[in-house]
Amino acid sequence: MNILVTGANGQLGNEMRIVSRGSQDHYIFTDVVEVEGQETTILDITQLEAIRRVVKEQEIDVIVNCAAYTNVDKAESEPELAELLNAKAPENLARAMKEVGGLLVHISTDYVFGGDPYNTPCKEDQKGTPTGVYGLTKLHGEERIIATGVDYLIFRTAWLYSEFGKNFVKTMLNLTATKPQLKVVFDQVGTPTYAYDLAKAIFDIVGSRKFDGRTGIYHYSNEGVCSWFDFTKMIAEYAGNISCDIQPCHSEEFPSPVKRPAYSVLDKTKVKDTFGITIPYWTDSLRTCIKHIKEQ
């Protein structure tokens, strides 16, 4: 198969580059800019004709869409751009794949939930109630993909981190190494996800052709539950940053342009049952990622 990855310079895109090394399928990595040392085809996913051209020329069977507008706070002041990248652009990819009978693998988020209070893990068919522009535009993206009639796998994930780009783990590695004290919110709980684990799951599902007849939305995060405070404590412990005094605090101590879900745990039963995969526990994956960051 010919598999095109968009947003290949981002966190998940870079992990797709790693997991697909040595694949029997032919992977083509695309993004809006080239990065030194990485083979990248330029493709702006807001441009339908450009997508159609590359799909035709490269005879693409599957698109894995890792591109998105991911700045949750900034989206509040740039709703049109967020809608373009998170809703219209995925529809473009879906239309292009529908025209050739291909598959679109798309990534969405736990932030499609959060408006309704709940305290049990969210299943795929729970009604979307986003609390901000980012979550709303990601929900629109899902709806627009489904409306095209394309074959799709939508993976909703959460709290993504990796050794690439900017993310919570890298920020906290730095802060816990340099600050004597740190306050971190304990009233928002969810599950971190190592982007490598998600990329590997996508790679295995696509590579094994297990997607036939399994169009749908699936939840994927690492296993377990924690607060941002617990997450930070483990980051500091694994990094050996023992001199920072980390204390829990309430979200209201850190005013933000967007309200985040208080309970943001995804139920992963469907993805495990459908594809027969096992998912690593969050602390095991965190330890692995920090080891890789330290080796860089």
Ligand SMILES: NC(=O)c1ccc[n+]([C@@H]2O[C@H](COP(=O)([O-])OP(=O)(O)OC[C@H]3O[C@@H](n4cnc5c(N)ncnc54)[C@H](OP(=O)(O)O)[C@@H]3O)[C@@H](O)[C@H]2O)c1
């Ligand atoms: N990060 C999280 O915590 C999180 C949580 C839940 C779900 N997700 C979802 O997971 C997916 C992957 O997230 P990520 O953290 O890997 O994202 P990321 O690191 O922000 O990477 C996104 C990539 O898309 C590129 N891009 C932007 N506009 C584009 C365009 N018009 N055409 C093609 N590429 C474009 C970006 O380039 P520039 O950097 O140059 O703009 C970047 O390389 C996204 O769908 C996101 O919504 C993320």
